[in-house]
Amino acid sequence: MATAAIFSSLRRRRSPSLEAFLAPVDLTGVALVQTLASIATDLVSCFSAHSIFFQRNNSRSLIRKIQVFIVSLECLKDSGSDSRLPSTVVLCFKELYLLLYRSKILLDYCAQSSKLWLLLQNHSISGHFHDLNQEISTLLDVFPVDDVQLSEDVREQVLLLKNQARKARLYIDKKDEALRVRFFWFLNEFENGRIPNPVELRLFFVEGLGIENAKSCRDEIEFLEEQIVNHEGDIEPTASVLNGFVAITRYCRFLLFGFEEDEFGWKIENLKKPRKGLITQEIADTFIRIPKDFCCPISLDLMRDPVIISTGQTYDRSSIARWMEEGHCTCPKTGQLLAHTRLVPNRALRNLIMQWCTAHGIPYDVESTEASADSLGAALPTKAATEANRATAELLIHQLANGSQAAQTVAAREIRLLAKTGKENRAFIAEAGAIPHLRKLLSSLNPVAQENSVTAMLNLSIYDKNRSRIIDEEGCLGSIVEVLRFGLTTEGRENAAATLFSLSAVHDYKKRIADEGGAVEALAAMLRMGTPRGKKDAVTALFNLSTHTDNCARMIEAGAVTALVGALGNEGVAEEAAGALALVVRQPIGAEAVGKEEMAVAGLIGMMRCGTPRGKENAVAALLELCRSGGAAATERVVRAPALAGLLQTLLFTGTKRARRKAASLARVFQRCENASLHYGGLGVGYAFAGNSTTNRDSSFANDVSVPMSISVPVL
Numbered sequence: 001m002a003t004a005a006i007f008s009s010l011r012r013r014r015s016p017s018l019e020a021f022l023a024p025v026d027l028t029g030v031a032l033v034q035t036l037a038s039i040a041t042d043l044v045s046c047f048s049a050h051s052i053f054f055q056r057n058n059s060r061s062l063i064r065k066i067q068v069f070i071v072s073l074e075c076l077k078d079s080g081s082d083s084r085l086p087s088t089v090v091l092c093f094k095e096l097y098l099l100l101y102r103s104k105i106l107l108d109y110c111a112q113s114s115k116l117w118l119l120l121q122n123h124s125i126s127g128h129f130h131d132l133n134q135e136i137s138t139l140l141d142v143f144p145v146d147d148v149q150l151s152e153d154v155r156e157q158v159l160l161l162k163n164q165a166r167k168a169r170l171y172i173d174k175k176d177e178a179l180r181v182r183f184f185w186f187l188n189e190f191e192n193g194r195i196p197n198p199v200e201l202r203l204f205f206v207e208g209l210g211i212e213n214a215k216s217c218r219d220e221i222e223f224l225e226e227q228i229v230n231h232e233g234d235i236e237p238t239a240s241v242l243n244g245f246v247a248i249t250r251y252c253r254f255l256l257f258g259f260e261e262d263e264f265g266w267k268i269e270n271l272k273k274p275r276k277g278l279i280t281q282e283i284a285d286t287f288i289r290i291p292k293d294f295c296c297p298i299s300l301d302l303m304r305d306p307v308i309i310s311t312g313q314t315y316d317r318s319s320i321a322r323w324m325e326e327g328h329c330t331c332p333k334t335g336q337l338l339a340h341t342r343l344v345p346n347r348a349l350r351n352l353i354m355q356w357c358t359a360h361g362i363p364y365d366v367e368s369t370e371a372s373a374d375s376l377g378a379a380l381p382t383k384a385a386t387e388a389n390r391a392t393a394e395l396l397i398h399q400l401a402n403g404s405q406a407a408q409t410v411a412a413r414e415i416r417l418l419a420k421t422g423k424e425n426r427a428f429i430a431e432a433g434a435i436p437h438l439r440k441l442l443s444s445l446n447p448v449a450q451e452n453s454v455t456a457m458l459n460l461s462i463y464d465k466n467r468s469r470i471i472d473e474e475g476c477l478g479s480i481v482e483v484l485r486f487g488l489t490t491e492g493r494e495n496a497a498a499t500l501f502s503l504s505a506v507h508d509y510k511k512r513i514a515d516e517g518g519a520v521e522a523l524a525a526m527l528r529m530g531t532p533r534g535k536k537d538a539v540t541a542l543f544n545l546s547t548h549t550d551n552c553a554r555m556i557e558a559g560a561v562t563a564l565v566g567a568l569g570n571e572g573v574a575e576e577a578a579g580a581l582a583l584v585v586r587q588p589i590g591a592e593a594v595g596k597e598e599m600a601v602a603g604l605i606g607m608m609r610c611g612t613p614r615g616k617e618n619a620v621a622a623l624l625e626l627c628r629s630g631g632a633a634a635t636e637r638v639v640r641a642p643a644l645a646g647l648l649q650t651l652l653f654t655g656t657k658r659a660r661r662k663a664a665s666l667a668r669v670f671q672r673c674e675n676a677s678l679h680y681g682g683l684g685v686g687y688a689f690a691g692n693s694t695t696n697r698d699s700s701f702a703n704d705v706s707v708p709m710s711i712s713v714p715v716l
Contacts, residue, residue, distance in 0.1 A: 032093055037073040039100050040066050052110045054118040054176050058129035065136055068161045075154045092143045099135055114223035115209045119180050130170040137165035179208050187244050190384035195391055201252050217253035221246055240382050247388035254395045259407035294353050297333050306350050307343040311336045314346050386424050393429045400437035412441055412452035419459035426463035435473050442479035447488035454483045455495045461502040471509055477516055485522040497537035504544035514551040520558035527563040532572055539573040543580040552584055556593040568603030578607055578618035582625050591630035601641050608647045617659035624666045
């Protein structure tokens with residue numbers, strides 16, 4: 001079925017025939033004829049040559065054929081004998097019903113899709129029109145013209161259409177094809193390191209495509225990006241080639257149309273708005289929800305080739321391979337260091353995904369998943385995309401340096417978006433000198449400019465080499481902290497906290513960040529009173545800062561310890577808060593500060609009771625370190641905590657491997673205390689079961705704090 005093929009590659013789409021959701025109603029006689037006439041008339045009135053930029057000749061031809069059907073149906077209505085239609089005629093009319101709907105979907109597709117997308121799909125869409133023409137020809141071949149009462153002139157039109165449909169051949173517009181070839185020529189020029197002549201680019205985009213302003217160009221970019229997201233590997237051209245076309249179009253958007261003043265009011269919310277769908281509601285209604293466990297934690301898409309990494313987490317091979325290729329050495333979900341980079345196929349999960357896909361009619365190409373490791377390079381940025389993005393970055397940075405306030409705001413937003421993906425983009429944006437200009441915008445009184453600049457800084461900081469550029473830029477760290485403290489938008493303040501977390505991944509920078517005036521105080525305030533996402537950003541930053549021993553006093557002074565204790569009751573950040581406290585209490589001043597917090601021990605006990613496995617592990621680690629560093633008073637306070645004995649007993653049997661070791665070490669601390677046998681006599685069995693060997697081994701594990709991070713650094 002021709003039109004169904006158009007949508008067969010749309011993401012999360014069932015692939016039954018269109019009858020599954022566009023089945024004709026059970027009509028006969030006059031009602032059927034009237035319905036068909038109405039549908040056909042509406043279809044013709046909705047489309048014209050002016051509403052479709054490409055495929056005009058094919059669209060005109062299809063509409064003319066439908067007009068002949070309208071004339072025939074109107075003639076039948078006027079004859080008054082349509083209530084006695086033969087069964088063969090009724091059957092043909094029901095096929096016509098489906099054919100009209102398929103025509104509507106194809107014409108809708110041509111009217112609503114972007115010009116560049118239609119250009120790239122020129123051959124494919126022309127083939128869909130030809131398929132529809134063949135269906136019309138088949139329908140007319142079997143239609144019993146002699147069994148219906150048509151006037152002579154209408155009968156002649158039907159027979160003429162029948163002959164024309166038989167002779168019709170695949171039609172590909174030569175002018176459209178020349179434009180498509182030209183677009184690929186531009187791609188090849190960038191691929192070879194040559195930037196096409198601006199005059200030629202203007203002739204193509206403005207004269208050839210009628211893209212005459214920045215908004216139209218941006219709409220084209222968004223549509224192409226939507227196709228990359230919505231398709232599951234069966235897109236043609238491939239996603240990597242499409243990325244090249246997106247990059248070229250983005251470059252031309254600024255080269256040809258500049259930085260229009262009206263874009264100054266383009267709200268940040270537009271960055272997060274849902275993409276406009278390009279298909280009708282009846283098709284959208286056939287989309288289905290993918291089980292969460294079948295989705296890759298990185299891309300959130302259905303996994304095609306699930307693999308297990310050294311931490312035991314499962315990801316789609318292409319996503320985790322790209323993550324490692326960008327230089328990350330941690331698990332994206334847990335934040336743990338990777339012991340090795342081997343990827344082990346998760347065949348059990350893949351079989352479950354295949355069964356689910358088969359049950360829901362979703363294509364699942366087994367051969368392509370087996371070869372996905374070898375084809376990863378195809379998903380990485382092409383040289384054309386990289387070179388076009390590099391040229392765009394130069395235009396943007398020039399505007400950051402010399403443009404108006406409105407132009408600087410637009411440029412910061414585009415750098416933010418450009419830096420979202422790819423270490424290549426992050427590298428050349430910083431190399432071209434963006435950071436000093438973004439630093440100046442951090443002090444802007446325009447909330448949109450400020451938020452875009454700090455988020456761009458965050459995205460750039462994900463690339464390791466850029467962290468030193470940001471830290472070494474005079475006044476940059478202080479400006480980020482100022483946004484954290486007094487930022488004009490909530491998201492700007494949150495992204496400033498995330499930037500500090502990213503920068504603090506370098507050990508030498510942790511002390512500098514903590515010593516920056518107001519930084520730790522602002523993080524503590526966000527942890528106490530921020531949004532859920534803000535609290536997550538703040539607690540991860542504080543955890544990183546707490547791993548530097550010299551920061552302990554500063555965190556106590558700034559109120560961060562109090563904030564971390566208060567966060568123990570917040571399910572969203574409790575694990576990280578307990579992990580940070582376990583690090584703080586290693587030092588006597590930290591243990592003393594935590595010991596003075598009335599709810600500290602109770603909060604950690606509560607986590608041992610109701611927390612996640614890693615939360616329980618961090619909680620018992622914090623209690624153990626508190627006993628070791630806090631002296632007799634702190635130990636006594638922990639020992640006297642209600643219900644701790646039973647919780648330790650449970651943890652010794654059911655906790656994670658490290659949690660069991662921590663619990664066993666804490667049990668031995670209690671055994672050395674006065675009256676330990678009275679209060680914790682039952683712990684010996686659990687201790688033996690835990691299989692702990694030596695005190696030295698326990699001490700080595702006491703230095704481990706497990707803090708799962710949902711993401712290492714957010715990209716926004």
